[in-house]
Amino acid sequence: MAQVTFRIFRFDPEKDKESRYQDYELELEPGITLLNSLNRIKSEQDSSLTYRMSCGSAICGSCAMRVNGHALLACKTQASGLVKDGVIQVDPLGNMEVLKDLVVDLEPFWKSLKQVDPWLQPDVSDNPENERLQTPEQFQRIDDATTCILCGACYSDCNVLGVDQEFLGPASLAKANRFIFDSRDAKTRDRIEFISEMNGVWDCTHCGECSTRCPTEAKPLARIMEVREAAMQAGVHNNNGARHALGFRETVGRSGRLNENYLPPRSVGFLNIPALIGLAPVGLRMFMRGKNPPIIHHSIDKADEVRKIFSKFEDYRHHPTRSSRPDDGASD
Amino acid sequence: MSLKYALFTGCVAKGAGRELMTATELVCRKLGIELVEMTDAACCGAGVISEDNEMVADIINARTFALAEERGLDIMNICITCQGVHRKCQVKLSSNPDYMSRVNAALKEQTGREYKGTVKIRHFGKILLEDYGLDKLRQAVTKPLSNINAGAFYGCYALRPHEYSDLENPDDPDEMERIIEALGAKPVKYPERLKCCGFPILMMNKRNSMALSGNAIKSAKDAGSDCVITQCPLCHLNMDAYQPEIDPDLNMPIVHIQQLIGLALGMSHDDLKMNTHIVRPTGAVASI
Numbered sequence: 336m337a338q339v340t341f342r343i344f345r346f347d348p349e350k351d352k353e354s355r356y357q358d359y360e361l362e363l364e365p366g367i368t369l370l371n372s373l374n375r376i377k378s379e380q381d382s383s384l385t386y387r388m389s390c391g392s393a394i395c396g397s398c399a400m401r402v403n404g405h406a407l408l409a410c411k412t413q414a415s416g417l418v419k420d421g422v423i424q425v426d427p428l429g430n431m432e433v434l435k436d437l438v439v440d441l442e443p444f445w446k447s448l449k450q451v452d453p454w455l456q457p458d459v460s461d462n463p464e465n466e467r468l469q470t471p472e473q474f475q476r477i478d479d480a481t482t483c484i485l486c487g488a489c490y491s492d493c494n495v496l497g498v499d500q501e502f503l504g505p506a507s508l509a510k511a512n513r514f515i516f517d518s519r520d521a522k523t524r525d526r527i528e529f530i531s532e533m534n535g536v537w538d539c540t541h542c543g544e545c546s547t548r549c550p551t552e553a554k555p556l557a558r559i560m561e562v563r564e565a566a567m568q569a570g571v572h573n574n575n576g577a578r579h580a581l582g583f584r585e586t587v588g589r590s591g592r593l594n595e596n597y598l599p600p601r602s603v604g605f606l607n608i609p610a611l612i613g614l615a616p617v618g619l620r621m622f623m624r625g626k627n628p629p630i631i632h633h634s635i636d637k638a639d640e641v642r643k644i645f646s647k648f649e650d651y652r653h654h655p656t657r658s659s660r661p662d663d664g665a666s667d
Numbered sequence: 668m669s670l671k672y673a674l675f676t677g678c679v680a681k682g683a684g685r686e687l688m689t690a691t692e693l694v695c696r697k698l699g700i701e702l703v704e705m706t707d708a709a710c711c712g713a714g715v716i717s718e719d720n721e722m723v724a725d726i727i728n729a730r731t732f733a734l735a736e737e738r739g740l741d742i743m744n745i746c747i748t749c750q751g752v753h754r755k756c757q758v759k760l761s762s763n764p765d766y767m768s769r770v771n772a773a774l775k776e777q778t779g780r781e782y783k784g785t786v787k788i789r790h791f792g793k794i795l796l797e798d799y800g801l802d803k804l805r806q807a808v809t810k811p812l813s814n815i816n817a818g819a820f821y822g823c824y825a826l827r828p829h830e831y832s833d834l835e836n837p838d839d840p841d842e843m844e845r846i847i848e849a850l851g852a853k854p855v856k857y858p859e860r861l862k863c864c865g866f867p868i869l870m871m872n873k874r875n876s877m878a879l880s881g882n883a884i885k886s887a888k889d890a891g892s893d894c895v896i897t898q899c900p901l902c903h904l905n906m907d908a909y910q911p912e913i914d915p916d917l918n919m920p921i922v923h924i925q926q927l928i929g930l931a932l933g934m935s936h937d938d939l940k941m942n943t944h945i946v947r948p949t950g951a952v953a954s955i
């Protein structure tokens with residue numbers, strides 16, 4: 336049995352001016368989870384240590400915390416794999432305020448979730464007398480997204496939320512996906528338009544933290560990519576994100592290579608004069624260093640092959656469903 | 668055994684980041700690594716074409732893999748975004764034979780080519796570590812960078828999601844630091860080294876994009892780094908070309924890892940086109 340130091344973030348707003356770390360020594364029994372290690376510390380060494388927990392089975396979503404800087408579920412993770420140089424450092428979730436020790440104020444998380452109307456909004460004009468049924472295939476389409484246990488691990492480590500709390504955030508966008516692809520929901524278009532606005536699905540920087548930290552199959556980044564594809568298909572194009580994707584397709588589809596001079600103005604909109612002016616300084620800086628992309632855009636060799644693939648664009652559209660998702664099991 | 672790879676340049680090394688292409692070619696020539704540029708390979712799609720149509724992006728990349736297989740060479744990427752996108756596509760195809768056969772059918776129909784699933788796809792740095800070897804690199808160094816504190820910035824696509832990363836421990840990697848050390852420089856591990864540079868949202872939310880790269884640069888600076896070392900030309904672009912708008916006082920040179928290696932191999936700033944950077948080399952970096 337190995338002796339391990341648990342270095343735990345402590346903060347009691349009634350007593351402490353500043354947060355601090357407190358070390359606890361524990362002999363790790365084989366297979367013990369992080370949560371049970373904390374439970375032992377609390378019962379055997381320091382009853383003031385405060386954290387959330389309930390189910391102990393990765394169902395309730397209460398025990399998310401950060402270990403060595405990354406969010407995880409304490410009840411789903413064995414402690415032995417977390418030891419680094421004899422130490423396990425435990426912190427509260429990020430991007431939220433600490434209430435006490437490992438307990439954070441989840442209010443911003445709930446607030447962002449409410450913004451996407453996380454409930455089914457079917458068409459009620461037919462006054463159904465029975466429940467609305469789904470085929471297994473229809474349910475499979477949303478199966479992954481429904482597995483979210485609202486633990487907040489993704490919210491904690493999201494890079495964009497780290498600089499902008501107005502961003503809807505990974506769990507809310509995954510929740511929007513869950514209703515956008517629900518065969519019974521009638522607000523699909525409204526939902527797509529809402530999340531296509533500022534602070535929505537196009538503001539995700541693709542850092543991958545959410546999917547990496549997510550303890551279930553909800554994998555928000557994969558859900559975000561699906562929603563972007565749905566928005567493109569639905570023709571909700573009046574925003575920089577969609578225009579950027581269209582511009583990418585246009586230039587690569589023609590020449591096999593990205594035209595870096597074309598994409599920025601295409602993304603902000605060719606008629607958007609203030610935004611075009613906003614692009615000028617960096618363009619000028621790069622020009623002065625001879626760093627601007629070549630004025631004459633060259634195609635790759637054999638670009639006709641690429642053009643042929645793109646010309647069959649719609650035929651090759653791949654509709655991801657859980658059963659046929661190419662990366663089923665893997666995350667985005 | 669001589670080392671020879673199919674070089675996938677990506678769009679940036681042919682466009683706004685041509686100095687990366689120059690540095691890669693110079694360094695590989697000096698180390699005796701032979702490169703065959705894939706002039707017929709298309710843009711990897713950078714995760715953007717798949718926003719519009721995932722399957723088309725996968726067919727385009729399967730074509731690239733087939734082109735390398737036809738040449739009998741493994742792929743060397745010099746952009747971490749290309750690397751991450753390629754690896755993700757490859758993992759998707761190999762883990763789903765049904766999807767792979769649909770992608771191959773489309774590829775064959777339009778181009779007559781077929782992806783067999785044999786090509787190895789790695790970034791320059793990984794190839795250096797695995798095939799060339801750090802001991803040999805250490806021996807090749809003629810000008811140890813002993814005065815340089817260098818902070819590596821990995822880039823998201825090198826790290827996450829973990830199933831597409833080829834780093835040993837993507838939550839706490841040291842591959843770049845090992846290369847930096849072999850050059851005689853001192854690696855600086857700073858808190859933001861595994862964060863996103865913000866480039867993907869530059870056109871959607873410039874303020875957030877610049878906040879992300881600004882935080883990373885400041886974090887490296889606070890930790891005592893003389894320069895930030897990148898392995899993705901998009902991270903480089905965001906941190907270098909936008910730095911004057913983020914904070915003109917930062918003055919932090921952003922250096923492609925190939926350029927840092929080139930310096931240690933005795934090449935000059937001019938050889939490596941370091942003066943095309945928006946933030947000119949300053950301090951310890953300028954004095955090499």
Ligand code: SF4
Nearest residue numbers: 493539540542543545
């Ligand atoms: S991938 Fe997007 S939503 Fe997920 S953590 Fe990163 S920025 Fe946030």
Ligand code: SF4
Nearest residue numbers: 483484486487489549
């Ligand atoms: S998406 Fe995953 S990480 Fe985010 S709250 Fe739901 S279960 Fe937790």
Ligand code: FES
Nearest residue numbers: 391395396398410
């Ligand atoms: S205690 Fe319920 S998820 Fe961990």
